[in-house]
Amino acid sequence: MSSDYALPIPQNRVIVGFGGVGVDLLATVPTFPKPDSKNRTTDLKVQGGGNTGNALTCAARLGLKPRIISKIANDPQGRALVEELEAEGIDTSFMVISKEGTTPFSYIIIDNQTKTRTCIFTEGYPKMIPEDLPRPRLLSALDGAKLAYFDVRMPETALLIAHEAFNRKIPILVDVERPREGLDELLPLTDYAWTRASTIPRALVSIMLRLPRLKFVIVTLGKNGCIMLEQLADESPLLEEIDIDSDLESLSKSKDDSTMPTIIASSITRFTAEGIGSVCGRLSIGTAEKIPESEIIDTTGAGDAFVGAILYAICANFDPRAMLPFASYVAAANCKALGARSGLPYRTDPYLVSVFAPRW
Secondary structure, eight states, X not given: OOGXXXXXXXXXXXXXXXXXXXXXXXEEESSOOOTTOOOOOSEEEEEEEOHHHHHHHHHHHTTOEEEEEOXXXXXXXXXXXXXXXXXXXXXXXXXXXXXXXXXXXXXXXXXTTTTEEEEEEEOOBSOOOGGGSOHHHHHHHHTTOSEXXXXXXXXXXXXXXXXXXXXXXXXXXXXXXXXXTTXXXXXXXXXXXXXXXXXXXXXXXXHHHHOXXXXXXXXXXXXXXXXXXXXXXXXXXXXXXXXXXXXXXXXXXXXOOOSSOOEEEOOSEEEEEXXXXXXEEXXXXXXXXXXXXXXXXXXXXXXXXXXXXXXXXXXXXOOHHHHHHHHHHHHHHHTTSSSSSTTOOOTTOHHHHHXXXXXX
16 A cells, blocks of 8 residues: 555654563453363464563554564464564564573453453563673664653563663653553653553552653553543743532533544643642543444554554654544554454555544
8 A cells, every 4th residue: 555545654664672572372261161161163363472472563563663672482483473573674683582481471261251360470581681682782783763651570670771761862662561560660760651551640640740750641541541641831921720529520421322433531620639740731531432342353563553552642742632542543453353463454454544633
């Protein structure tokens, strides 16, 4: 397809991602098996996985040039994983490959009836340590990067890379999937944060006050969409102060019945949270695509797809309010195929082109 019918290529599209990669063994079953029973699969797929591997694959399909830093073993699974990443256009030259050990892998059981998935993760070994990444190699990986992404795994090495990115003024996006070792040390260096965990608006204010570098925090809520709080300069002493819980409730009432992702945003306001403080910014609600039950295949990697789209949106200088519908669509597309990568859209996707390309 002609480049005239594709998302534009950002001027600087090099990003660096550090964190988890692995192999997913995905099995769909009519219903989740009961203990001490036997069951037959209705579909089976072996595919690359891991938060960082999935997010960078999404970003690559949207037009970025990701470099990945991680560690695998020189086993059949590891070699296949590298081949798959390279086929997507991801630079794997900074990966560490152990002569011995095991590449991480997950068994994933998808219940066709409930549309849920159960993951059983096996860690690889040996784990990556800072000594695996000599300074000249680290500097080469970060050279010219627009953005750095972390999923907060292998914390000692993550902090080594993050501090260097911070010193080189490379913005950092962190996936706060759940509390992990090293997260408290990593967050003060962070420009953008994203989390799957359900939260309350008061918590968003608290996060902003504790981490003044943050430009925005996004909380994803599955089929209920997402919430974003942007931090903006307080340029007017006349800004109205509004309780953030009340504002979110008011925005929620404005949701429409659209089947495709939309956004409802507040005006620039000073949001207050009793007993916590206040921040100046904009609160936004992003709705999720309403996917017919018959079209939902597998939710594995939906969150990674969302963050991969956010990586692209930052590099492409999206208005923050345009990011949420964009990322929600990409995440929804990934739920319509088996595995964390099969349904990821490419930059030539007709809907992405028709809705988002004209914004440039």
